[in-house]
Amino acid sequence: MVTADKSSSPGGDHAREPSFYTSQKGLKSWLFTLDHKRLGMMYLVSTMIFFFVGGVAALSLRTELLTPELDVFSATTYNKLFTVHGAVMVFLVIIPSVPGAMGNFLLPLMLGAKDVAFPRLNLLSFYIYTLGAVFFLITLLTGSLDTGWTFYTPYSTSTGTAVISATFGAFILGFSSILTGLNFLVTVHKMRAPGLTWNRLPLFVWAIYSTAVIQILATPVLAITLMLLIIERTLNIGIFDPAMGGDPVLFQHFFWFYSHPAVYIMILPGFGIISELVAVHSRKHIFGYKAIALSSVAIAIISFLVWGHHMFVSGQSELAGVVFSFLTFAVAVPTAIKVFSWVATLYKGSIEFNTPMLYALAFLFTFTIGGLTGVFLGALSVDIHLHDTYFVVAHFHYVMMGGTIIAFIGGIHHWWGKMTGRMFNETHGRWGCLLVFIGFNVTFFSQFLVGQQGMPRRYATYVPQFQNIHVISTIGSYILGVGLLWTAIYLLRSLKSGAQASDNPYGGASLEWITQSPPIEHNFHGQPRVDTDPYNFPQIDRSGGMDHH
Amino acid sequence: MSSAHGQGPKAPHAFMQHHYNTPEQQAGAAKLGMWVFLATEVLMFSGLFLAYFIVRMFYPDMVLGSHELLSKTMGGINTVVLLTSSFTMAMAVRAAQVGNTPAILRNLYLTIGCALIFMVVKYFEYTGKFAHGIFPGKYFDYARAAEYAHEHGHELVGLPHIFFGIYFCMTGLHGVHVLVGIGVMVWLVFRAKRGHFGPQYFTPVENVGLYWHIVDLVWIFLFPLLYLVK
Numbered sequence: 001m002v003t004a005d006k007s008s009s010p011g012g013d014h015a016r017e018p019s020f021y022t023s024q025k026g027l028k029s030w031l032f033t034l035d036h037k038r039l040g041m042m043y044l045v046s047t048m049i050f051f052f053v054g055g056v057a058a059l060s061l062r063t064e065l066l067t068p069e070l071d072v073f074s075a076t077t078y079n080k081l082f083t084v085h086g087a088v089m090v091f092l093v094i095i096p097s098v099p100g101a102m103g104n105f106l107l108p109l110m111l112g113a114k115d116v117a118f119p120r121l122n123l124l125s126f127y128i129y130t131l132g133a134v135f136f137l138i139t140l141l142t143g144s145l146d147t148g149w150t151f152y153t154p155y156s157t158s159t160g161t162a163v164i165s166a167t168f169g170a171f172i173l174g175f176s177s178i179l180t181g182l183n184f185l186v187t188v189h190k191m192r193a194p195g196l197t198w199n200r201l202p203l204f205v206w207a208i209y210s211t212a213v214i215q216i217l218a219t220p221v222l223a224i225t226l227m228l229l230i231i232e233r234t235l236n237i238g239i240f241d242p243a244m245g246g247d248p249v250l251f252q253h254f255f256w257f258y259s260h261p262a263v264y265i266m267i268l269p270g271f272g273i274i275s276e277l278v279a280v281h282s283r284k285h286i287f288g289y290k291a292i293a294l295s296s297v298a299i300a301i302i303s304f305l306v307w308g309h310h311m312f313v314s315g316q317s318e319l320a321g322v323v324f325s326f327l328t329f330a331v332a333v334p335t336a337i338k339v340f341s342w343v344a345t346l347y348k349g350s351i352e353f354n355t356p357m358l359y360a361l362a363f364l365f366t367f368t369i370g371g372l373t374g375v376f377l378g379a380l381s382v383d384i385h386l387h388d389t390y391f392v393v394a395h396f397h398y399v400m401m402g403g404t405i406i407a408f409i410g411g412i413h414h415w416w417g418k419m420t421g422r423m424f425n426e427t428h429g430r431w432g433c434l435l436v437f438i439g440f441n442v443t444f445f446s447q448f449l450v451g452q453q454g455m456p457r458r459y460a461t462y463v464p465q466f467q468n469i470h471v472i473s474t475i476g477s478y479i480l481g482v483g484l485l486w487t488a489i490y491l492l493r494s495l496k497s498g499a500q501a502s503d504n505p506y507g508g509a510s511l512e513w514i515t516q517s518p519p520i521e522h523n524f525h526g527q528p529r530v531d532t533d534p535y536n537f538p539q540i541d542r543s544g545g546m547d548h549h
Numbered sequence: 550m551s552s553a554h555g556q557g558p559k560a561p562h563a564f565m566q567h568h569y570n571t572p573e574q575q576a577g578a579a580k581l582g583m584w585v586f587l588a589t590e591v592l593m594f595s596g597l598f599l600a601y602f603i604v605r606m607f608y609p610d611m612v613l614g615s616h617e618l619l620s621k622t623m624g625g626i627n628t629v630v631l632l633t634s635s636f637t638m639a640m641a642v643r644a645a646q647v648g649n650t651p652a653i654l655r656n657l658y659l660t661i662g663c664a665l666i667f668m669v670v671k672y673f674e675y676t677g678k679f680a681h682g683i684f685p686g687k688y689f690d691y692a693r694a695a696e697y698a699h700e701h702g703h704e705l706v707g708l709p710h711i712f713f714g715i716y717f718c719m720t721g722l723h724g725v726h727v728l729v730g731i732g733v734m735v736w737l738v739f740r741a742k743r744g745h746f747g748p749q750y751f752t753p754v755e756n757v758g759l760y761w762h763i764v765d766l767v768w769i770f771l772f773p774l775l776y777l778v779k
Contacts (some may be wrong), residue, residue: 221593224593
């Protein structure tokens with residue numbers, strides 16, 4: 001029903017071939033690899049290293065905030081730390097994480113292709129990413145950066161810190177993002193296996209596809225914005241700098257025209273992972289396949305029309321504020337369609353409470369809070385009160401960390417066997433998920449409260465009345481840190497002592513599960529063929545009366 | 550994996566990569582990839598165009614006064630040169646499609662020649678501006694530029710350094726694209742000399758052609774916006 005007729009010669013008919021890890025040997029075979037799976041693993045390792053760097057910065061910030069006064073760091077160091085945390089997490093971790101690591105590894109496998117459309121370009125993207133990361137590291141080592149990740153003018157054109165190397169780093173990273181998006185878009189259009197029609201694509205592919213569209217359309221605008229910022233800083237041409245006759249709000253428009261869609265570059269791939277996790281681990285056909293697929297595309301489109309909600313108090317016209325507020329509400333609709341579809345998929349499913357599913361459920365909980373508080377902030381009058389408070393900080397951490405990172409970690413667990421050939425310890429996994437979930441909510445839910453009471457973001461000191469909540473938040477962040485460290489340890493240990501993973505440990509029905517774990521160098525024996533959709537599980541519970549043909 | 554590098558006999562199918570099933574799939578992917586890349590180029594320039602329109606909306610008199618210092622003749626010559634180069638590029642693509650290598654080379658040389666003329670004219674324009682203190686941003690020498698404008702019967706008003714800042718950004722970024730175009734056309738010349746292109750395989754020529762047309766098209770917008778303000 002599923003695997004046997006998907007491939008003319010499925011994996012089982014062959015003697016086990018060496019995996020893509022062992023088919024070629026030596027450092028050079030990794031540095032010059034054109035294999036999407038190896039590049040995916042290289043992205044995974046680099047994003048995890050930067051996740052650690054950004055995480056250490058975050059825990060340092062929380063430690064400083066234990067008391068209302070300055071005790072651990074100076075105010076300048078504090079500013080640099082939150083900038084490092086934000087810039088590293090956004091540009092080096094979240095944006096490349098799911099597309100770079102999971103997308104590279106899984107996309108060609110899910111499409112039944114041997115590789116992405118442009119393997120050499122894919123390698124180039126990785127090295128451009130590395131170069132951009134180097135510029136970021138140079139920034140950290142020389143004078144650092146204190147503008148926040150948003151680089152707002154006129155402060156960014158006048159501060160003495162290393163704005164140019166940081167923005168140039170982000171500029172370079174943008175090209176990596178553009179080239180990856182271009183590569184994935186062409187791959188989805190041109191590399192699908194026979195029979196794999198658009199309506200049979202796994203929803204992860206739809207999500208990566210929508211992400212690619214945003215990357216392609218938005219990132220070039222960021223590139224020119226950062227270029228203009230660098231030129232403004234070096235030559236003072238007077239576009240953004242009010243002292244030279246420029247308009248600082250214009251910079252905000254430019255910046256958010258990219259950076260709001262970029263928020264969806266960060267979250268859409270997470271949606272894709274959740275769709276796979278929810279369907280596979282409840283052994284039920286995904287509810288509303290087309291609705292989920294097309295809502296990704298709808299989000300991609302609407303995301304370009306809401307940037308002004310970052311600027312309600314920056315002096316844009318009232319009419320613009322009202323329009324942007326309305327459009328911000330509109331973007332919640334396709335997002336809600338997804339959440340309802342996932343919940344409906346769970347309904348009457350045979351839910352397996354294993355680690356990937358626990359992360360998916362954690363996502364549903366945290367992301368829904370993150371999404372709904374986004375609607376609060378999109379309401380003009382409410383935003384006047386909450387703007388630039390910890391409420392905003394809590395909101396985007398619920399979306400970025402509680403959404404994307406939780407989905408990413410869930411995805412790592414779901415495909416860990418496929419990627420590494422080893423299974424992690426399920427009990428350790430559940431404990432890790434519990435720690436992460438509790439730690440995360442204690443850290444950030446408390447920030448909703450303190451923000452609502454008026455605590456502004458980006459301050460190293462605060463009035464004593466907020467101390468209790470700050471202490472709770474800091475304790476939560478330590479629990480979260482322990483949970484993540486615990487997760488990293490058992491995952492790494494599984495590489496040595498974990499059980500051998502079978503080809504399809506969870507009974508998934510998309511193409512990546514018909515090849516061996518880890519896959520062979522050319523992914524499949526022969527050309528896979530597809531004649532059903534990827535959520536048509538064997539022994540499927542059809543009592544829900546779903547019609548999926 | 551090594552087959553991906555395209556070595557081997559110079560037969561028409563020698564550039565088929567291992568991960569594609571058919572040459573049509575490979576050509577289709579390359580072409581779609583190029584169109585998407587061109588979309589990103591357009592969006593990148595669109596940021597500059599937007600900045601231009603904002604500046605023009607804020608300071609209409611300043612833009613009108615400043616643009617008089619640009620040479621319409623030189624801009625006009627460059628427009629004609631680039632349009633001609635688009636034609637010769639299209640001829641090179643046609644020659645590749647029918648496998649006429651001497652014609653590919655001839656048309657590529659003509660296109661490269663036009664691109665070089667464009668850059669030489671641009672060089673004289675830039676140095677001509679620098680000679681009168683017209684530099685971007687804070688290096689703009691208002692006294693010398695005003696004197697220069699006065700000699701030619703024009704008046705500078707407001708903050709002309711912004712107009713020239715935009716001017717140097719837009720034409721500078723466009724110039725970088727022309728230089729990149731020259732680079733990839735030289736690469737095509739080397740490949741054409743080895744007889745790589747024919748009716749079976751002409752994707753690189755076609756894609757460079759698309760790129761060159763977009764470079765031309767951007768200039769078609771830059772010229773009236775910067776040189777012919779009313």
